[in-house]
Each structure stands twice: as C-alpha cells, then as structure tokens.
Amino acid sequence: MKELINWLAEPIRSFPIFTILFILMLKYYKVIGTKKFGWGALIASIPVVAWFAADPNFIKIILWPDNIPINILIVLVSFFTWLTLYKCAENDNRLEAGEVPVEAMPENREKVWSWPNLVYTELFAIIACTVFLIAWAIIFKAPLEEPANPTWAPNPAKAPWYFLGLQEMLVYFDPWMAGVVLPGLIVVGLIAIPYIDTNPKGNGYYTFSERKMAISSFLFGWLVLWVYLIIVGTFLRGPNWTFYGPFEFWDFHKVEAMYNINLSEYIWIKMLNTPMPGNLVMREIFGIILTIFYVGALPVMIARTNFGQKLIEKSGQIRFYIFIFLALGMTSLPIKMVLRWLIDLKYIIALPEWELNL
Amino acid sequence: MSTETRQQLNRREFLSFLSVGWITFTAACAGLGSMAFRFSYPNVNFEPEMEFLAGKPEDYEEGVDERWKNGFGVWMVKQEGKLVALSNICTHLGCIPSWLPAELKFKCPCHGSGYYPSGINFEGPAPRPLERYAISLTPEGLIKVDKTKIFRHEKGQWELASSFLEV
Numbered sequence: 001m002k003e004l005i006n007w008l009a010e011p012i013r014s015f016p017i018f019t020i021l022f023i024l025m026l027k028y029y030k031v032i033g034t035k036k037f038g039w040g041a042l043i044a045s046i047p048v049v050a051w052f053a054a055d056p057n058f059i060k061i062i063l064w065p066d067n068i069p070i071n072i073l074i075v076l077v078s079f080f081t082w083l084t085l086y087k088c089a090e091n092d093n094r095l096e097a098g099e100v101p102v103e104a105m106p107e108n109r110e111k112v113w114s115w116p117n118l119v120y121t122e123l124f125a126i127i128a129c130t131v132f133l134i135a136w137a138i139i140f141k142a143p144l145e146e147p148a149n150p151t152w153a154p155n156p157a158k159a160p161w162y163f164l165g166l167q168e169m170l171v172y173f174d175p176w177m178a179g180v181v182l183p184g185l186i187v188v189g190l191i192a193i194p195y196i197d198t199n200p201k202g203n204g205y206y207t208f209s210e211r212k213m214a215i216s217s218f219l220f221g222w223l224v225l226w227v228y229l230i231i232v233g234t235f236l237r238g239p240n241w242t243f244y245g246p247f248e249f250w251d252f253h254k255v256e257a258m259y260n261i262n263l264s265e266y267i268w269i270k271m272l273n274t275p276m277p278g279n280l281v282m283r284e285i286f287g288i289i290l291t292i293f294y295v296g297a298l299p300v301m302i303a304r305t306n307f308g309q310k311l312i313e314k315s316g317q318i319r320f321y322i323f324i325f326l327a328l329g330m331t332s333l334p335i336k337m338v339l340r341w342l343i344d345l346k347y348i349i350a351l352p353e354w355e356l357n358l
Numbered sequence: 359m360s361t362e363t364r365q366q367l368n369r370r371e372f373l374s375f376l377s378v379g380w381i382t383f384t385a386a387c388a389g390l391g392s393m394a395f396r397f398s399y400p401n402v403n404f405e406p407e408m409e410f411l412a413g414k415p416e417d418y419e420e421g422v423d424e425r426w427k428n429g430f431g432v433w434m435v436k437q438e439g440k441l442v443a444l445s446n447i448c449t450h451l452g453c454i455p456s457w458l459p460a461e462l463k464f465k466c467p468c469h470g471s472g473y474y475p476s477g478i479n480f481e482g483p484a485p486r487p488l489e490r491y492a493i494s495l496t497p498e499g500l501i502k503v504d505k506t507k508i509f510r511h512e513k514g515q516w517e518l519a520s521s522f523l524e525v
Contacts, residue, residue: 150454153467170468240465240466253461255461259480
C-alpha cells in the first residue's frame with residue numbers, strides 16, 4: 001500500500017490525478033459543497049492522516065520546522081475551498097429556484113459603522129496573530145545553519161516555503177523564464193483581472209454557475225499549478241532535488257535515470273538523422289516556429305472558434321487577446337512539465353549562446 | 359514703532375533661516391543616506407581569491423579532485439590527458455553542485471541539474487556545460503588557475519589552449 005502511494009505520488013502520475021480530482025471537484029461542486037460532505041470528509045481524513053503519520057519517514061518530513069507552514073496551508077486551503085463551494089452551491093440552488101442570493105437577503109443588507117465594528121475585529125485579529133506567532137516562535141526553533149559559504153550549498157537547497165512552487169517550476173524552465181517572465185506574467189495577470197473581467201455577475205455574492213470560466217481558470221492556476229507545486233517541492237523533493245515518495249527514506253544515493261535532450265536534437269539527430277546545423281537560428285528553427293505558432297497563431301485560431309467568438313462578443317477584441325495570452329502563459333507550465341516527463345524534453349528553443357532558452 | 363519689539367521676521371531673515379534650515383536638513387539626510395549605503399557593504403570580504411597556485415600537475419590523479427572546491431570554488435578534473443579547472447557554479451541558476459563519486463556526476467541540489475565529470479550537462483534544466491577557468495603553468499612548474507577568464511563550451515572556447523593543460 002505504501003509503495004503504491006509512493007508510486008502514485010510521482011509527479012507524472014500525481015499531476016494528472018490532481019488535475020482530474022480538480023475537474024471532478026468543480027463538476028460535482030453541489031455535492032462537495034454541503035455540510036454533510038464537509039463533515040464526512042473531515043471524519044474520513046482523520047484515520048488516513050493518523051495512518052500516514054504513523055510512518056517514521058512521513059512524520060519526519062511533516063514535522064520539519066520549515067514545513068509546518070505548508071501543513072497549515074494545506075488545511076486552510078482545503079477548508080476555504082470547501083467553504084467557497086458550499087456558499088456557491090447554496091446560492092446557485094437559490095438562484096435556480098428564482099430566489100435572491102443569501103447575501104442579498106434583507107437581514108444581510110443591513111449596514112454597520114466601521115467604528116467600532118470593524119476596528120474592534122481588526123484589533124482582536126492583531127492580538128490573536130501576535131499570540132500565535134509568539135507561541136510558534138517559542139515552540140519551533142528556527143532551523144539556523146552554519147555561516148554562509150559561497151563555495152558550498154546545503155543539500156537539498158530549498159527556497160522559503162512560499163517560493164517552493166517557483167523553485168519546482170524552475171526544474172522545467174530556464175531561470176529567465178521561470179524566474180522573471182512567468183512570475184512577471186502572474187503578477188501582471190492578477191493586476192489585470194479587474195480590467196479584463198468586467199462581468200458584473202458575482203459581485204457581492206458567491207456563485208459558481210454564473211462565473212464558471214473565471215472561477216475554474218483562476219482555481220486551476222491557484223490549486224493545481226501553485227499549491228500542488230508547493231506541496232511537491234516541500235514534501236516530495238529530497239537530496240539533489242530528486243523525487244521521493246511520502247513514505248520514502250531520503251537516501252542520498254538514490255539515482256534517477258534521467259537524460260534530457262533539446263527539441264533540436266530530437267528533430268535533427270533522432271528524426272532526420274543528420275548532424276546539427278552550425279547556424280544557431282537554423283538549428284533551433286523548429287522550436288522557434290512552434291513558439292511563434294503558440295503565442296502568435298494559436299490566439300487567432302482560438303478567436304475563430306465558437307468559444308472565442310462568444311468571449312469576444314462579451315469582452316471585446318483587446319480584452320480577449322490579453323486574456324488568451326495570459327492563459328497561454330499559464331498553460332505553458334503544465335505543457336512543459338508533461339513534455340519533460342513523457343519525452344525527457346529539456347528546451348524547446350535552446351540558445352545558450354544567447355542566454356535564451358524556452 | 360522703533361522701540362517696539364518686533365514679533366515677526368522680515369522677508370530677508372525668514373529666507374536666511376529657511377536656507378540654513380533646509381541646508382542642514384539636506385546635509386543630515388545625505389549623511390544618513392550615505393551611512394545607510396555604506397552599511398549595506400560588508401566590513402570584511404570573504405570572497406575567494408581570483409587567482410591561485412594549485413600545485414604540480416603530478417599531484418592530480420585521474421578523475422575529479424575536490425581539494426580546491428571549498429577554498430576557491432574550483433574542481434580540478436584530469437581526463438584523457440587533459441587537466442582542466444572546472445567552475446563549481448551551476449549554469450542554471452548559480453547554485454553549487456555536489457560531486458557524487460559513486461554516481462560519477464556533479465549534481466545540483468537546487469533544481470537537480472546533472473553534469474558529467476567533463477562538465478557537460480546531461481540532466482535537469484541546466485542549459486549549458488559548466489565553465490572552465492584559465493589554467494597555465496608558471497616557470498617553476500606550478501599550475502596557475504585564473505578565475506577571471508572563463509571558457510564556455512557552447513561557444514567553442516574549450517578548444518582554446520589556455521582552457522586546459524596537457525599532462
């Protein structure tokens with residue numbers, strides 16, 4: 001059983017499993033978003049967690065001081081995701097029955113003064129946070145190590161927990177892509193949401209059925225691409241950034257057979273059976289064509305489809321193209337990960353001479 | 359009017375007070391700023407030397423030698439009659455790989471890039487091979503490694519004479 005879980009946890013299997021679970025969650029959100037399901041899942045998870053925690057290798061990773069925030073994060077993210085679905089399901093059922101959302105009922109529309117109602121709540125929140133942080137600082141010692149040495153790195157070298165998703169992304173990309181371009185796109189994209197998404201539905205109340213596209217695409221990026229990668233980077237990456245299952249001992253000498261090749265080598269050497277051309281642009285021409293197709297032609301093709309036409313009608317040309325560009329940026333991450341797992345692809349365009357790798 | 363004590367400053371006095379005060383304020387800000395700027399630099403610099411003598415060519419056995427790794431960040435690799443000084447900085451994001459003698463490879467602890475002893479990258483996200491440093495013999499027969507000059511394989515610089523020693 002433990003071996004099966006170790007085997008399933010490997011990214012090539014756990015990523016599709018996680019994605020399918022995510023789709024199922026959105027499909028059956030009315031089943032999941034009930035109190036019955038919430039309590040049931042909580043009760044069912046207790047023996048599972050206990051069984052996991054009985055394993056010495058697992059409990060060691062879980063209780064490592066650096067990893068405690070991720071445990072808290074997993075619990076909080078699951079709870080708030082459930083809470084959102086619960087509120088969405090409640091409102092959607094009411095909307096179907098022709099009633100107003102819960103938030104629009106007269107007793108919920110009553111207004112109060114921010115002083116003292118809000119300010120007092122904030123004061124108590126500040127005190128509670130301070131107490132919590134002090135207690136945490138006393139209970140868990142900071143994992144300090146020896147003074148920094150520029151010629152030595154700890155093994156595994158892990159980023160702060162909130163950057164572990166980014167570090168996991170870097171395994172599949174050039175630092176310029178995963179360190180600058182994609183995080184930049186994430187930040188710009190989040191800032192752009194209010195300008196791209198001008199649909200007034202869902203303002204001030206929870207709903208899923210009226211905002212299917214917006215909610216699913218945001219939650220996919222947040223749960224599958226960010227939280228999942230943080231979990232993998234935290235719990236499942238050991239020495240040498242090798243993958244270790246949740247019950248696996250972090251054996252320093254675990255060898256992973258891996259041999260990554262660039263797309264240009266695949267095509268020139270393996271498929272066409274010729275030596276690589278000397279000209280750099282010629283050598284990477286297939287990757288360059290693919291990339292231009294992906295960012296240039298694909299948005300135009302999507303605009304021609306029914307789905308694209310409907311979106312353009314609702315939001316306009318400029319908004320549509322910005323949205324599609326951001327969405328393609330987001331999907332480039334799973335595409336690159338899957339290509340790495342399936343065919344050991346290193347870079348689609350590999351121009352280390354120009355410090356340009358995609 | 360003349361015996362009356364004046365309660366107000368005239369225009370000239372006001373301007374001179376203002377300029378003295380403003381100059382003092384600017385000077386204080388500049389002083390504080392420069393102190394803060396100075397504070398951001400370390401008092402002692404522990405950076406390894408950029409040039410060092412690495413003993414005689416006979417000191418090295420076939421394979422990877424780690425004796426200068428912690429002091430200078432250099433692996434000496436002797437292979438196929440060539441002695442090279444290999445940089446220990448990963449070409450992906452600049453972490454420090456470790457030499458795994460059992461697996462015969464350099465492996466980066468940050469994102470899992472792997473290199474052969476020759477420095478060629480073969481696994482993980484590293485886009486190019488490890489860099490070589492300039493290596494030469496002094497008149498006394500000692501090896502001199504110069505880290506200010508780097509040789510990159512993908513630019514064909516490993517063919518250059520000062521990127522390796524014939525042994």
